[in-house]
Structure formats: structure tokens, C-alpha cells
Amino acid sequence: MNQEAHAQPFGSIDFIDLKAQQDRISAPLKAAIDGVLAHGRYIMGPEIGTLETNLSEFCGAKHTITCSSGTDALTMALMALGVKPGDAVFVPSFTFASTAESVAFLGATPVFVDVNENDYNLSIESLESAYASIKDHDLKLVGIIPVDLFGLSADYDAIKSFADAHNLWIIADAAQSWGATYKDKNIGQLGNITTTSFFPAKPLGCYGDGGAICTDDDLLAEKMRSIRVHGKGSDKYDNVRLGINGRLDTLQAAILIEKLKIFADEVQSRQRVAQYYNEHLENVIKTPIIEKDRGCAWAQYTLDLGEAGKREAVQATLKAGGIPTAVYYPLPLHLQTCYKDYPSAPDMSVSENLSQRVFSLPMHPYLETDIQDHIIETLKRALS
Numbered sequence: 001m002n003q004e005a006h007a008q009p010f011g012s013i014d015f016i017d018l019k020a021q022q023d024r025i026s027a028p029l030k031a032a033i034d035g036v037l038a039h040g041r042y043i044m045g046p047e048i049g050t051l052e053t054n055l056s057e058f059c060g061a062k063h064t065i066t067c068s069s070g071t072d073a074l075t076m077a078l079m080a081l082g083v084k085p086g087d088a089v090f091v092p093s094f095t096f097a098s099t100a101e102s103v104a105f106l107g108a109t110p111v112f113v114d115v116n117e118n119d120y121n122l123s124i125e126s127l128e129s130a131y132a133s134i135k136d137h138d139l140k141l142v143g144i145i146p147v148d149l150f151g152l153s154a155d156y157d158a159i160k161s162f163a164d165a166h167n168l169w170i171i172a173d174a175a176q177s178w179g180a181t182y183k184d185k186n187i188g189q190l191g192n193i194t195t196t197s198f199f200p201a202k203p204l205g206c207y208g209d210g211g212a213i214c215t216d217d218d219l220l221a222e223k224m225r226s227i228r229v230h231g232k233g234s235d236k237y238d239n240v241r242l243g244i245n246g247r248l249d250t251l252q253a254a255i256l257i258e259k260l261k262i263f264a265d266e267v268q269s270r271q272r273v274a275q276y277y278n279e280h281l282e283n284v285i286k287t288p289i290i291e292k293d294r295g296c297a298w299a300q301y302t303l304d305l306g307e308a309g310k311r312e313a314v315q316a317t318l319k320a321g322g323i324p325t326a327v328y329y330p331l332p333l334h335l336q337t338c339y340k341d342y343p344s345a346p347d348m349s350v351s352e353n354l355s356q357r358v359f360s361l362p363m364h365p366y367l368e369t370d371i372q373d374h375i376i377e378t379l380k381r382a383l384s
């Protein structure tokens with residue numbers, strides 16, 4: 001290594017390195033793509049069924065339905081549950097837009113709930129106070145969409161007892177947490193329906209848009225398979241319900257079949273990378289807190305600076321060292337232009353504060369220790 005180039009010893013560091021993974025499986029990937037080009041069944045080809053079987057085997061859900069994106073997965077799940085105008089669905093505010101967008105898109109009302117300071121996930125106390133503040137409105141409270149933010153599962157036992165007490169369904173938005181575990185269960189087995197995303201930057205990503213839905217419920221599965229193809233019935237030209245064009249491309253399924261083969265190994269590598277960051281940073285900054293009974297998929301490695309106003313300078317120092325960072329999320333949903341008129345829990349201060357304090361470091365399964373050392377040293381310098 002060139003000792004003089006101490007500021008940026010590694011040239012450009014990737015925030016997420018998709019190339020290293022591609023190099024690792026390039027031969028089987030190319031063979032899989034060639035296979036689709038050879039049979040030419042680009043829509044609902046045989047790879048779709050194979051991938052769905054493999055995903056169900058991976059997570060233990062009875063049914064897996066692949067689809068066009070994580071956003072469409074949410075929309076199709078909500079459609080299958082019959083969500084309509086006048087219905088209200090609890091969603092965390094500190095998340096990506098899709099979680100609330102899918103609810104609002106169907107004319108229903110997202111009700112924003114605050115998150116926990118420690119794990120960034122839906123707060124039960126806030127859920128209770130949102131419920132108390134909304135129950136006299138002219139809205140029918142129908143469900144909850146917890147999000148497993150940054151790859152860590154929400155507290156499903158607590159959310160489920162709340163849901164059962166109030167007769168609500170749960171859609172687990174697992175767009176960031178495929179491969180994570182909660183107690184003795186895999187993501188995909190929690191909630192009435194689980195949705196995930198195969199957007200390239202997610203833990204399991206394809207080379208375009210894609211997503212999947214898991215459920216153990218036969219009737220919901222059948223409805224979602226129908227909704228995926230315009231609400232088809234047994235006769236393709238007699239549509240029995242409103243649907244969408246929600247299919248995953250066969251090409252993306254072929255790619256995902258290959259990526260899924262190395263995915264468990266990649267989750268372990270992410271775990272190792274996160275552990276290394278934790279060990280070397282816990283004395284200088286608040287590192288992620290993972291309860292012992294959860295396995296995190298580490299979609300992001302997010303740090304909390306503890307106070308507003310410091311982030312820009314820290315990011316600038318890292319950038320000068322050639323280290324890319326990102327902020328998820330700079331504005332909670334309940335403050336965004338599109339969503340600010342929807343109801344929220346009386347106190348949303350945790351989401352509001354976190355959005356000014358958090359930032360994420362490079363995280364992927366192929367991050368090498370010497371690069372991590374450079375990131376850690378540069379961050380320590382930025383914080384001192």
C-alpha cells in the first residue's frame with residue numbers, strides 16, 4: 001500500500017459493492033440468463049415457480065408470491081386484505097415512503113406511529129397512544145404495517161398481542177430484512193403477510209425491480225396470485241377482481257435463484273462486518289443494539305450521533321477520506337409534503353430527532369477489514 005496516500009488509501013470505496021458478488025457467481029449468473037434467453041418465456045417462465053419454492057424453503061412460509069417490487073408487494077397485500085377508503089392502517093414514520101404510500105394509494109389513511117430510539121422500529125407505546133387518539137375518528141382501524149428497519153426485525157410478539165387485542169391484521173414490511181430472524185422464526189413467517197423487496201441495494205437484490213410476498217394463508221395467497229395478473233379468475237379473460245400488473249420478470253427470477261444460493265453465507269459476512277464495526281466503534285459512538293433473540297440482515301449499518309448539528313461535518317470528513325455515507329431518513333414521513341395531513345401519534349419526537357442524527361456507513365458482505373480499519377480510523381478522527 002502507498003503509505004503517502006493516507007487520506008484516501010483505497011481509491012473509491014463502495015457504499016454497497018455489487019460487483020464483488022457478481023464476480024463470485026458470474027458463471028452461474030450468465031448460464032441462468034442464457035437459459036431464459038434460450039426458452040424465451042420472459043413472463044411467468046419456469047424460473048418464477050422455482051424461485052418461489054426456494055424462497056418458501058428458505059424462510060418457512062407456506063406460500064411465496066414473487067412480484068414486481070416491494071412497493072407492489074405492499075399494495076397487493078393491502079388489496080387482498082380489502083383495504084379501502086375509510087380504513088386506517090398504522091405505519092411507522094421513520095421508514096421509506098412505500099410503507100405509507102401503498103396505504104394512501106388505495107384511498108385509505110396511514111396513521112403515523114413513532115419508533116423506538118434503540119432499534120428504530122415501531123414503538124408499542126406510540127402505537128397505543130396513536131390508537132387512543134384516533135379511535136373516535138370516523139375511521140375503521142384495520143391493520144398495522146411494522147417495518148424491520150435496516151434489517152432488524154420489529155418486536156412482533158408485542159405488536160401481535162396489540163393487534164389481537166384490537167382485531168387488526170399485520171403486514172410485515174420486510175423490504176430490508178430478508179434473511180433476518182426473530183426468536184425462533186424467520187422473516188417471512190411473522191405477520192399475516194410479509195412483503196419484501198429485491199431492489200438491487202437490499203440484502204437480497206436482483207438487477208432491476210422485484211419483490212415477494214409470503215403468507216401461510218391459502219385464501220390470501222390465492223387472491224394475491226390473482227391480483228398479480230389483473231385479478232384473473234380461472235378463465236384468463238374473465239377477471240374476477242381488480243388487480244395490477246404485478247409480475248416479476250423471469251430474467252430477474254433466474255438471477256435471484258443464483259443469488260439465493262449464496263445468500264445465507266452473505267448474511268453471515270454482513271454479520272461479521274457489523275461485529276467488527278461494533279467492536280471498534282462502541283467506545284466512541286452509539287452503535288446498533290441487537291437483542292440476543294434477533295438475527296439482523298444488516299441492510300444498513302446505521303450510527304446515531306446522539307445530537308443534531310454534527311452530521312454534516314462528520315460526513316464531510318469521511319467523504320474527504322474517500323468514504324461514502326448515506327442518511328436514512330433525513331425527513332420522517334409525517335413531515336413530508338405528501339403525508340403531513342394524515343394523522344399521527346401525539347408525540348413523534350423520536351422519529352424527528354433520529355432523522356437529524358443518524359447516518360449509515362458502507363455495508364456489504366465483501367467489505368474487507370483493511371477498508372473497515374480506514375473507515376473506523378477516519379470516523380474516530382471526525383468525532384474527536
Ligand SMILES: *Cc1c(COP(=O)(O)O)cnc(C)c1O
Nearest residue numbers: 069070071096098099175197199
Ligand atoms: C425499499 C423499501 C420498500 C420498497 O421496495 P421497492 O422494491 O423499491 O418498491 C418498501 N419498504 C421499505 C421499508 C423499503 O426499504
